[in-house]
Amino acid sequence: xxxxxxxxxxxxxxxxxxxxxxxxxxxxxxxxxxxxxxxxxxxxxxxxxxxxxxxxxxxxxxxxxxxxxxxxxxxxxxxxxxxxxxxxxxxxxxxxxxxxxxxxxxxxxxxxxxxxxxxxxxxxxxxxxxxxxxxxxxxxxxxxxxxxxxx
Numbered sequence: 001x002x003x004x005x006x007x008x009x010x011x012x013x014x015x016x017x018x019x020x021x022x023x024x025x026x027x028x029x030x031x032x033x034x035x036x037x038x039x040x041x042x043x044x045x046x047x048x049x050x051x052x053x054x055x056x057x058x059x060x061x062x063x064x065x066x067x068x069x070x071x072x073x074x075x076x077x078x079x080x081x082x083x084x085x086x087x088x089x090x091x092x093x094x095x096x097x098x099x100x101x102x103x104x105x106x107x108x109x110x111x112x113x114x115x116x117x118x119x120x121x122x123x124x125x126x127x128x129x130x131x132x133x134x135x136x137x138x139x140x141x142x143x144x145x146x147x148x149x150x151x
Contacts, residue, residue: 001099001105001108003092003093004093004112005091006089006091007115007116007119007120008088008120008123009089009119009120009122009123010080011089011123013079013081016061016078017063019122020078020119022043022054023038025065028115028119028122029118030117030118031047031111031114031115032046032047033047035054041056042054042055042056047111049107052069052070053069059077059079061079061080061081061082062078062079062089063077063079064076064078065077073096075094075095077091078090078092078119091116091119093111093112095108
């Protein structure tokens, strides 16, 4: 299954790779509750689904996060410079299932929405404060989430 979202953040691959890191993910996505101390590009983290290992890698256009011990094989990419809108940030989440429980699907849709909101919060902070740090606790959200596609 695939879940998509577009964040209204004009950025570069390099900026995504610099700002979307393991050590600040809980600041960028409210679905991530706690991260253990990263060991390079791997850490443990808590979500509403439980505790999992999380791996980060730089990819063309941005970053990819995978959960190697997740029973659904969750993967998340955050990229820019490519379709569907090369001027925005594309959030793409997949699991290795064709279908799932409706409640679980809703949590995945919310996960993508939370990422979009967190990335857009980064833009608002950068614009308002003209620096590169993250603002915490903002509840303002401007979401544009694309419909879910199930093959």
